[in-house]
Structure formats: C-alpha cells, structure tokens
Amino acid sequence: MKRSLLPRLSPEWAPYVFLSPFVLLFVVFGIFPLVFSFYLAFQSWEPTAGLLAMKFVGLENFAFALQDEWFWKSLKNTVWLATAAGVPQHLVAIPLAFFIHTSYKRSRNSVVGIYFLPYITSTVAIAMMFSTLFSTEYGMINQGLHALGQVPGLGWLAPAQPIDWLNHAENVKPAISLVVFWRYLGFNTVLYLAALQTIPGDIYEAATMDGAGRWQQFWFITLPSLKPMIYFGVMLSVVGGLQLFEEPFILTGGRGGTDQAGMTTAMYMYRTAFEFNDFGTASALSWLLFVFVALLTWLTNQAFKDRHAQK
Template sequence: MSFRIPSRWAPYVLVSPFLILFAVFGLFPLAFSGWLAFQSWEPTSGIEAMQFVGFDNFVFALTDGWFWKSLWNTLWLALASGLPQHLVALPLAVFLHQAFGRWRGLFSGAYFLPYITSTVAIAMLAGSLFSTDYGLINQALHAAFGIDNIHWMRSPDAIKPAVAMVVFWRYVGFNLVLYLAALQTIPHDLYQAARLDGAGPWQQFLRITLPGLKPMILFGVTLSIIGGLQLFEEPFILTNGKGGADQSAMTVAMYLYRLAFDFSDFGGASALAWLMFGLIALLTWLTNKAFADRQVQA
C-alpha cells in the first residue's frame, strides 16, 4: 500500500524541514528571549523559579553604568573600524577593476583571505603584532617616528585602536569583494560615452561609478552597522574575555555574555539584547532613509 501526498500539500512538505529547524533553533529561542526579558531567572534554579518582574530588567539596563560604557566602546569601535573599511575598499575596488582586468580576482582574493581566516588565528597574529617589546607595529613606529613602545593591550587609550585595526583588516576585503561585484554590473558603454563627451576620470567616478554603486554602498554600510554593533569575537579573544584595561574594549555583546554566563542574570541579558535589537533596527532604518533621500535629490 503506497501513500501519496496531495499535490496541494507537496510544496509545504518539501519546505517543512527548513520550517521545523527554523522553529526549533530560530523562532523558539527568539520568543523565549522575549519572554525572559520580563523575568528574573537563574538557570540553575529551574524553569519553575522564574519570577515576572515587568520592565525592571530594561530599567536596570538603561540605568547601568557598565551598559553605557560598553555601548560607547561599541559605537567607537564600530565607527573607527567600519568607516575606514568603506573609504579604503571603494577606491581600491575601482583601482583593481580598472587596472588589473581579469587578474583582479587574484588580488581581491588576497584581501578577502583574512575574512575567511579563523578568528582565533587572527587574534594570535594580532597579539604578536601588537606585542609590547617585540611586536612589528611597535618596531615600525619606533623606526619611523622614534615612538617608544606602546602597551597596546594594557593601556586604556591604546587597546581600542588596536582592536579597531584588527577588525578593519579582517573585513575590508569583504567590502572590497562587494564593490568589485557591483562594478561589473555598471555598463561599460556609459564610460565610453562619458569619455567622448570629454569627461575625465574624476567626473566619471562621480557621475557614473558612485551612483552605480549606491545600492551596494547601502548594503555594505548596513552590514557594517549590524556587525559593528554586534562586535564580539575580536575584542573577546584579544582581551581574554575581560574587556581589556579599564574595560576599554568591552562591547555590548561581551557585556551581555558576561551578564548571562558570568553573573547568571539571563533576564537582564535578554533585556539588553532586545535594546540592542531596537538600536540596530533604528540605525538601519535611518541609513536606508538617508540613502533614499539622497537618491530622490539626485
């Protein structure tokens, strides 16, 4: 006896594995985190020990000095590492696209390599480069400018730039690949017509290349905002999970992790996560609005 699925149910059956996995590992944790944000709970006490506390967790997060310090660190690192990524990746992509032709894939792959490299390996390499006595960066600064050795990982003023440089180095290649892909979608005929009209390279960049890259710039900037505000791996490994000197490299994601797993405050950590979700959504909306307004004015 054979069992046949009605044709109208076949599409739902085919996508059901994804829906089941998403419900178990995506939707349920999301809903549970939303519920947990209004609870006071320590996992070691069991589910029955949950106590409803209303908005107390959100009030605690908004009045917690460590949250504001970690938020400032996060915004600083996101700006210091995210903005240079695009300022370097965009002109570099244009240069590779125009100068190397078919060989541009080889060069872009070299820049993309840090993105696919293990974070632990990158952190170990960065730790060696930023070593106080024998690090290549201190040696180069001393040889070029006569600057004494900098305690990168033990100085509150130096650790944030060090982390920002590592994040920049890791993700600039990712944005480079995005812009290279977008450049190949711009019709070459536009450049030929512009040259016939007497437009120089700078005018071609402003009038053809930059407008053609706007959708990809919006996409890349949005990813940088989301990734910057969720920054965790690089500062966590570089500071051994402690945030560095004076907690100067502790991001919100790191503080959230410590709040949950070091201090067993899962309710406060969930509230903090939802506050960051709201901030990321707001900044993403503002970014889209800013790019949309510019497109209308153009």
C-alpha cells in the first residue's frame, strides 16, 4: 500500500490551516490598511519621495483638516446628499414594497427584479447615462419638464430656460441626489419586501374581519412589524450616504462641480491624496469622517431604541 506524499494534517491544526487563506487576506487587505492609515495620519508624507521621507508631525494634519474650509464644505455637501437621497428612499420604498407584496403574486419576482436592476448596474454606466439625461439642450429630463409644462394646469413645471443641471451650483446636489435615489430605491424595496414576507398572513386576515382597511393595516400592522428592517435600512443609508463617492465623482468630472457644490468628503479625501499628494492629511480626513459616521450611527441607534424596553 502506497503512502501519501502529503504529510498527514493533525485534526487540531486542520481548522487553522483551512482558515489561514482568509486570515492572511484579511490581514493584508483589511487590518494593514487601517493600521497604516492611522499611522499615516500623524505623518507628513509625499509618496513620490519614498517611505523614508515620512516625517512625524503629531496632530498637525488633524488641526489643518479641522480648519480647512473645503473639509467642512465637503462634509456639509455629504450630509445634504445623504439626507436628500436617503430619506425619500425609505419613504417611497416602504409603501412600494407593501404595494408589490399585496398586489403581485406570480409576477412578483419579475417586478422586484426590474426595481433591483439599477443597484447591480455599473455605477459608471449609470452616471454616464444620467449625464446625457441631464444635458441642458437635448437631455430627456429638460425635454420632459417642457412637455409637462404644455399640459393645462402644469405650466409651472416648465422652466423659462432649460435647466443647466451639472454646471450651476444650485442644481448639482439635486441632480446627484436624484441619481442616488433612483439607484438605491430598488435595494431598499427588496429589503422591505423580504421583511413583509415574514409577517404572518393571519394577522391581516383578522384585521380584515375586524373591518380594518388597507391603510389601517399598513399603519398599525405593517409599519410596527417593519421596525427592525427600517432600522437596518436606515443604518445602511447613513453609513453609505456619508461615504458617497462614485456618483458625484463621475457626474462632476472628479472636481465636485461649480463652486465644489457636489464634492463629498470621500471625494475631497481622494483629491487630497492623489491630486495634492498629501497622504497624511487625507488619512486624517478619513479618521475624522470615521468619527462622524460613528457619531451619526450612534444617534440613529438611539432614535430607534425601544423606549418601553428601557423602563
């Protein structure tokens, strides 16, 4: 009987051996960047000069970031975009999921797939498509507003001049918010639809027998049952919205648009590192953004905390 050429693996070490590829990748691509970024936040470093060119500057990078007008403007833009795109997502996704859940049976998967399609589509493709739609002269959005303005009673929808969505500071943020809202609406709808399917149908049958209409069922049964999923969805929107990068970066050509109206904090971090070659300040910005995300996450958690459970 031939012996195996491979050494026999001890059962005690087998789990560690099988987990080692994941642990190695996690350390290299997960832990190391975090530790290096934290170390870099206290250094002054231009990458073209090599690692030996690092110079310890203490808290100077953080002090500079906190006094930087562009940082505060980017943070204000980020909060504006996260709120304008995130809040309507949930206000629309919840009743939309309820409508799909109650109105579609056999074709439900097809309808959900259509709404979910924007989420899995390439961000670059979506941004390029909306760049065309937002075109001042020939964009379909301006053409649609003009057509609606011709309908009696809707003349107020037609602007006197075509709207320059991506070149005027007051229009950049609404345009970006519309793109983000359109892309992530389907994702939130799928979340709430999955939660709706866990609610027992007997509750709705009992409510119907008691004379409760669809609106009463939605308000007194559906919404309370969806609270855990609403918390999860809002938390994802908070964290994702404060890290917004791809959509505003592509729509504004990586510059943030006129008067930096569309520059998010993630974009400013990118420009600080790769355009201004200041990786120390960029790392400090990233940790300040982390603290801000953690603070808003805590506030969101407090808002959804069950007050009755505390008493």
